[in-house]
Amino acid sequence: MTVVSFAEAAKVKVDRVEPLNWWVGMKNPALQLMIHGENIADLNPTINYAGVSLDRVIKVENPNYLFVDLTIGKEAQAGTFNIEFKKGGKVQLKYPYELKKREANSANRQGFDASDVIYLITPDRFANGDPSNDTVEGYADGLNREDKMGRHGGDIQGMIDHLDYVEDMGFTAIWPQPLVENDQEHMSYHGYSITDFYHIDPRFGSNELYREFSDKAAEKGIKIVMDMVFNHCGSGHWWMGDFPTNDWINYQAEGFKPTNHKRTSIQDPHGAQVDLQGMTDGWFVETMPDLNQRNPLLAEYLIQNSIWWVEYANLGGIRMDTYPYPDADFMADWTCRVMAEYPNFNIVGEEWSISPAIVAFWQRDKVNINGYSSCLPSLMDFPIQDAVVKSLNKEESFHWSDYWNDMYEMLAHDFLYAHPEDLTIFPDNHDMSRFYSQVNENFDHFKLGITYFLTTRGIPQIYYGTELLMKGVEDHGIIRSDFPGGWEGDAINAFEGKGLSADQAEATAFMKTLLNWRKNSEAVAKGKIKHFAPEDGVYVYFRYTEEAQVMVVLNKNAEAKTLSSARFAEILKADATGKELFSGKNMNFSGDFEVPAKGYLVVDIQ
Template identity: 50%
Template sequence: MSYALSVEPANWWVGMKKNTITLMLHEQNIANTQFKLLPYQGVELTNATRTENPNYVFLHVTISDTAQAGTLKFNSSDNNNFSFSLLERTKNSAEREGFSSKDTVYLINPDRFVNGDKQNDTVSGMLEKVNPTFKGGRHGGDIQGVINALPYLKDLGITQLWLTPVLENNMPDYSYHGYAITDFYNVDPRMGSNSLYKSLSIKAKDQGIGLVMDMVLNHFGAEHKWMKDKPSKDWINFNGEFKNGKNATSHARQTIQDPHASEYDKRQFNDGWFVASMPDLNQRQPLLSEYLIQNALWWIEYADLSGIRVDTYSYSDKAFLTAWTKAIMDEYPHFNIVGEEWTSNPAIASYWQRKKVNQDGYTSSLPSIMDFSLQEALIQALNEEESWSTGWVKVYQSLANDFLYPDTDNIMVFADNHDMSRVYTELKQDLAKTKMAMTMLLTTRGIPQIYYGTEVLLDNTPSKDHGDIRIDFPGGFEHQQANAFTGEDLTADQHSMHTMMSALLHFRKTSPALTNGKLTHFSPKNGVYSYARLSDEQTVLVFLNKNAQTINQELDYMKEVLPHNTKAKDILSNETHMLKSKLTLKPMSATVLVINK
């Protein structure tokens, strides 16, 4: 097989802290080619690295502070010359603000959200065609659809978008989810293009919405050119072989922290493949490590990102993870990165957060982590009968474990996501419970993440198939009657849920107590969980009543956060209450009271 010359990355920027970059060149028998950089002030080709594969050369280029934007010209001994662009950075790029507890993140599976461009549903050269009637197939949603939905998302009160991966996934089937990437530098043409993705970022920012990119460091798609032509023999773990599952990951994430774990078990977790279609990358390979670091910095700068979500975070080599996150945070000190560590054990999850002092001496640079403990506890709390060990106490205990985290404000909280049944489904299609769940997530500590369609009660009952969990958003596709964008043909419950969530989201955007206030919670009593968010300017009180009857809640226990005879407004009902000795709580309800000082 012959290969045309490819150069990755396609460009870089002047004024970056990361001023030594590595260009990956791929072409048939390129290893014997010698390269020379024509004179360019402030830029030097320092050396080249070659591996045992004759089809790759890695050029190491240093860009000094004196370099200006322009075009680098590389001449080669076989006259296959190429140019490389150095660009100006966007003003104040390094000082960009990442997503934070001031935000609410809206998670979208783009293929299932809105079909904004029917012309790209099926694209020549892509292995999988559109198949909207198959739950595991491509349904046609795309980046243009997300752009079209921006006014709706702004009206809802969203401030950040997290899209599951939109990069090329040229796989023969189940490519819609995006996690088997076959090109780390190009958007899948069925989703749009790099320029359209950049346009989404610009147009979202115009609506006050940031863009969070979903990145995959642990694995890639088996149709990537690296499987046919590995850059080096150690580029892929277990010699690039799945061996009928013998080299599959154990998913035993506790081996990373376990002081008694064997090296065999550690390797089986870190180096093992998810499935045959997702080969596992060896981040201990220095050239691959550099490639992944540069790729992340390139997308942040190119698309003006406000954050990154890292898939299967702990499955990658942990020394590499520190280097990767540190490189990003050094370049963008106010940026944010959240890692997926799917465990309900906060002792394991907290290990990865920046500034955690770990027993084994491991130092992480990851700012944020996902709170699977609270997600699990919340579902259990709302489905269980109340007792000393069940019900709301599960949530209370989960949050009580916050002493394990160095930064509890920078934890991402959620009721569901693209890999689990929807919250409305898990709560047995109970509107009142779903409202309580979302009220809690939007008022507790941390950064709330909402899965698309929660605001209109999307449901995957009775199936747990991922294709049903990632169902089409109502109004995003021609065949649907219900339309969440216009409200047409939505049920009364869907309208009620949407109204409540929008009210909370808009209040949250302007509430100092919810965005950066201290959390003080009280041990659940008689089916009621209550807590306060406290800032200098404002107090927010939250009461979650799981009882099927009205409760006259005694307030004496809240004296430390609630002055006597205080007037408060219920932001969900707009009622005003004089808080004396008792507060009436409606059956199966969430009450959110605000006291402005």
């Protein structure tokens, strides 16, 4: 950024203006600039640019900040104008600010949906494409690949270098954990302790490289989902030593006070206010100060930040971390502001609860008894994830409690959701034990579970390395292990399929088959679901539209099972035929049919 300084303004300067730039032609013409600089409040900003009006200047407790409200009118053209800072009628400083032209059809961008499968990546652990940024001068947390909680060197270039692998596997969206700056002394690799909301961490790359990543992914039909954090920032954030206001973070005067994690206090009709406050205002840990979104200046800052990244990086979605922890009214306003600007966009919120009633509370169009509503399209479906693991690990099956009953009954709770088809489903993620470990390293159960996640209702998300049967229980450093082949000299290169065990190779091929078939399945991408109560260890469900139909059969028994087609007559025609995905065999449903032991059928009905 360029700042022109005059001699009489020696004690006044502009350090930063955020958002870094804006765009003409946005649906919402309002823009609020946060201007930071020593004693900047001693000056009065003015703007003289056609179509842009300066509506209000807000001065706060800290003289190092100004908040400036602008209106970007419809007649405003892309270009750069000076914000002139005056004192006594004389210009003391000039700061150039740019308005860019929006890309064609930006407002109508298509967010990720049920036709997509999202590949979740921990960038530091995926691939090191640029060793020159492994350690960056001025950043305390440098490369230490021997430390499971240290930085290992994975970066944006590493993800760019392996977009072919992601495409070939059949994934159509990538969700990297946060890439913005985390200038923390230790354990900064995970990205959730943000110290600058507008800049990519230099150990991952740059803003320009992130945009290149998005552009190159788009060329392959892959959307980028940005992981955002509004509940907290990192203790090393640049504003922590120079707060704009006295209530920028919660417990600002007192300091660290931990959250009680009582997430149900938000919905609890009998709950005490003190417990609700303890949940939303408390900090996760001492290095994650809790942001006060009730402050309207901070609220606007965060909303504009998310819109800025959507425009700048051409995003296909947002994943919001710790969704119920920020102020609930703010989160509703944020979702509605983003979705008003991008009606076809998608946002998925993390509400880590295995109760579908708690998860359903946050979704758009949900009618809640307390009147709360938001515009959030999707949530992480932790209830289904939990039910799948319980079903796969169940050791006994009897007439009223089948192996699959947890899954069957949890799916039946879809009546609680306004839009169950929009939920994001997943076998595991970066915060929980690896799915292969959760099913006790039972390869048959692993395949049954993956078949379900890639064929049931919702938007699937797969964590990097799940296709390789990566293991790990509870320990984040192990769960987020390096992807083999992402570093020069790795003995195993999974990107090229070299050095894999027989089971790993089979798991990769199995998932690749399902993922690439799924790309062309109208029934799975757009269809409804009808399931039949599990019987004798076998669970059957259909995905269907008026034009297409898929039958999925899951058999957990140690022996093959014969099923009667007649049981499914309400959806399966008596003369129906089909082709099974994995075997390639043609099937006839005029009578009985067989499902293999510990096996599965995915049948395109013709």
